[in-house]
Amino acid sequence: IEQDKEQGHIPFLVISSVGDGRSDDISSLADLCSEHNIWLHVEGADTVVGLKEKLIFFQKADSISIQPSSLLRFSGSDCVTFFPQKEVSPLFGRLSEPSLSCLPLWFHLLSFGRDQLEDTLQKACQLSRDLVSEMEKSESVDVFGLHEDMGGLSVHLRYSPTISDPEGSLSEEFLNKLCEQILLDILVESRDLGVDLVTLGSLTSLRFRPLMSPSLSSESSLSSFVHKIFTETKCIDDTLAGRPAFAEAVTKEKEMQNVLIDNFIGLGAVRFYPSFLPQGEGLSPEMKREVDVLNSRLAQKLRESDNIFREGETPQGDVCVGVGVDTLPLSPSRVASYMSTIRDTATNLGLYKKLMDDVEGLVRESIREAEAEIAREKSEM
Secondary structure: OHHHHHOOOOOOEEEEEEOOOOOOOHHHHHHHHHHHOOEEEEEEOOEOHHHHHHOHHHHHOOEEEEOOHHHHOOOOOOOEEEOOOOOEEOOOEEOOOOOOOOHHHHHHHHHHOHHHHHHHHHHHHHHHHHHHHHHOOOOOEEEEOOEHHHOEOOEEEEEOOOOOOOOOOOOHHHHHHHHHHHHHHOHHHHHHHOOEEEEEOOEEEEEEOHHHOOOOOOHHHHHHHHHHHHHHHHHHHHHHHOHHHHHHHHHOOOOEEEEOOOOOOOOEEEEEOOOOOOOOOOOOHHHHHHHHHHHHHHHHHHHHHOOOEEEEEOOOOOEEEEEOOOOOOOOHHHHHHHHHHHHHHHHHOOHHHHHHHHHHHHHHHHHHHHHHHHHHHHHHO
């Protein structure tokens, strides 16, 4: 503000946010705006206006905008702006001017009734409190965003791994993808609660907004959602903890390589790559294509027997087999069994023999080309 004034500008408006996991310090902002004679507007995406005696910004802000249509279940104004104890708005003109823009809201408030409105708001508050109370029992989930004193009822949930990460594989992007996967895995329960995915800054989280749900969520829906979250995060914890054991099992297989897939959610990835093939970048493009085709066949066959398997691709563009999240308790023997399944399937498909035949074919073709080149050179002499 001071810098703008020094440059000859006139700061006149500060727009702050309340609720939806991003609540600003309205009291401090109000004091700052008052000092510099600046209008303070508050955006309250899921603000509980019915409890205004508890809300600081109703006494501090110059204007507040909310979205009441979801709460009151009517199609009308997407946004309603209040001017607490203000007769004139320098930004919006005189408030006494005739306007019917809030007429749908007024009618629905009348039909909804004060008692029902307050009951709905209190129930929404309790559901958010209950969710926070339950989720704080999990060490694998970070809970944030509930600012009840500021009128924001959103609860944000973000997976937080409990295992150590010495290799730095659990990147921010990886954890964001995990949140997306969790939402997909519990889609039915999430839809019943009105849970969606939201990005705050660079972090993705699951967002519970009781006032924005299709119908105000019940305790049974909440319990089912919490149970599914606990189950899902337990599976992910076990899977991530089993990664070292899976990598070790792969190293014992002569015909397999342990490879990486960027931000892959699962035990790990393996590539069928017999030891007789050259390591590093010594593989010809033709042979690489053959190996990729065989790995694709292997992944497809494995997926027919278990959805935990999928085809993947390394950062270098090599086709491989990914082993995803296990939904059952993950013991060392179970980890080893996945490697056995991959090895046995590769054997049953005859991949080793097929690759040997391909190599022999390529060698014979190279010999023929070399002989033809020698013959051509002799004829030109």
